Amino acid sequence: MILPLHEQLKARVRTLLAERYDITDPDLSITVECPPNRTLGDLGTPVAFDLARRLRKAPRAIAQEIAAAFGPVPGITRVEAAPNGYLNVFLDRPSFLLARLGLAGTLPALPPRTDKTIVEHTAINPNKAAHIGHLRNSALGDTLVRALRFRGTPVEVQNYIDDTGVQVADVVVGFREFEKIDLAGARQLAATTRFDYYCWDLYARVTEWYAGDKERLKVRAATLHDIEHGVEPTAGLAAFIADTVVRAHLKTMARLNIDYQLLTWEGDILRLKFWARAFEAMKATGAVYLQHEGKHAGCWVMKIDDPDATPSPEDDDPESREKVIVRSNGTAVYVAKDMAYQFWKSGLLGHDFYYRPFATRMNGETLWATTSDTALAASEHPSFGAAAATYNVIDVRQAYLQKLLKQALGAIGHQAEADRLTHFSYEMVALSHATARELGFAPPPDSDEAKRPFVEVSGRKGLGVKADDLIDRVIDKAMSEVDRRQPDLPEAERRRIAEAVGIAAVRYFLIKYSRTKVIAFDIDEALSFEGESGPYLQYAAVRANNIFQKLHDRLGLDEAAMLAPLPSAPPDFLNGSDGDHELWALVLEASRLDDVVEQVVRTLEFAVLAKYGFGLAQMFNAFYHRAQILNEERDDVRRWRAAAVAYFRLQLTRMLDLMGVAVPPRM
């Protein structure tokens, strides 16, 4: 872990700037970087560049003055001004490594974080099986949760269930209109088939059915009305479908080590009249007002204060600067429910759900769900909602609505909460043309679709790759690789390994791309276990494990015994006395995990985490080929190498855990 040293370095530079140049500017930011190679230094800062104009001196001269005045700082052996003006710092290698392995000294701790943070992710309509687009959301969301927890932030993970929307209504229509299946029939079906897959196909058929005759949309409207108002038998059937599909989604996500603490059901928000509360707050603060004129006459509207969010395509008339929140018939629009939900998340609603146990989490704890039924309500439950900060993980197409949410918080007088609401936006997943062709989704040759750079996934059309199908394929492929390499292991063990490898492949694939980039999903790439892939990272960790395993098996040396003498061992080899800094470079790179996590949380760019893990694994693999441990005869060299490998393994394992990936004993 390197961040404590960053802080020490910054503090020292700050003090020097104050002493020598009388610069006490509190917002002067001192950035600490990692120089491109170890001969230049271990940490570096371009601070002299920032001061060059202010001090009317060359950056190099400033860097030299700072270096000369630097003085002793624990953990730092040398400070140097590079010819180009960088101020570079060299660390005390042995004490750095020993402290991080817990063999000597202590690590300075960073202040604890206490602000409760809600992360909402997944939020798949509970009317069909999950597809790869949903997986991107969940993989990013879950990695965010893990990253926040890694740095000590208390997190509450929620999954929002839209059980009362048109998508569920459409499947209900399918069951009743052309399958003629009632609740009892649906139960029967759920007991005997892949219910979420069945709904996937049915949903696509309903979409086609509507397209055949627009009049049929009236059936949807009536169904939606019955669901919202609890009219049986429609409402009961809808509830059953949503419940069953949600449980299927949970199972799918659990395969990837993704789970939740609370399911928030839209139906409960409706029945508990959260919107009425939110509406009162918005009226009271003037955030919404009744429009009397123009095309929005009779509607309650909210002013859009951001001109780039003009909702009307035609022109810039005054009405286009407002968003309708309550229609002239008195019903609230879609985003209104989101506002009520968000007010609750931010602790501003003054009203709470009831809660019921829903399932058991992967760690054995209870997965809770909201309820509006007092008969189901548990008398004791953890407290939910009312967070200091919120992340909503939703794809970029919802950016406009998320902006409205933020504005609503500000408009009711809670700018601080608005500032701490983050829309974690990411681009969608489409299919590469090659994969679309392979799956039988190729668009007609001369169509507009065929000319686009990728083929769009559409749940509505049943066009896409189901999450479980992808996971099955990737695990099957991993299984055949494991069978080849580990024929002596029992089947169940090989299966466990294949699952771990498959998860690594899928999860790495889903976060390796920048979130602003559309993923043109390519099945061959997703199934690849070579090069920049999850299994590559696992493989490096497995190799590191094997070294210690072999040390134990062949020489009877366990890790502790191997490393214990190091505090009194000669440090020359780690210090690069032979001109080789490869070992130290590995240690330093491994230590950067906390720095990377900070960057990732700041920018929400999880591709950076993926690349870091890959680069670290690459560094280890190169080292592994060049340097022996088992057969190394120089005792101190062998022990320092073992120490570096131990630290690398620790850090890479932590990094993989941030992606929900485990390191198998073999693979």
Add this chain to the structure above:
RNA sequence: GCGCUCGUAGCUCAACUGGAUAGAGCAUCGGCCUUCGAAGCCGGGGGUCGCAGGUUCGAGUCCUGCCGAGCGCACCA
């Protein structure tokens, strides 16, 4: 029409948010399994960073204008 995002090697993507010689994977060509596992390692070839200006010690990164692509902008959800 307005807004957001993207354009970097044959393909898919990076570049620590303005820093040191623009790097990886795949593909391709050539080496390395009697030494801790070849899901690996080493090396070669491959670049007008979409185009044109500008800002400054420094620009793939920032500003402006073009070109190309994607997405969004309802009294839908």
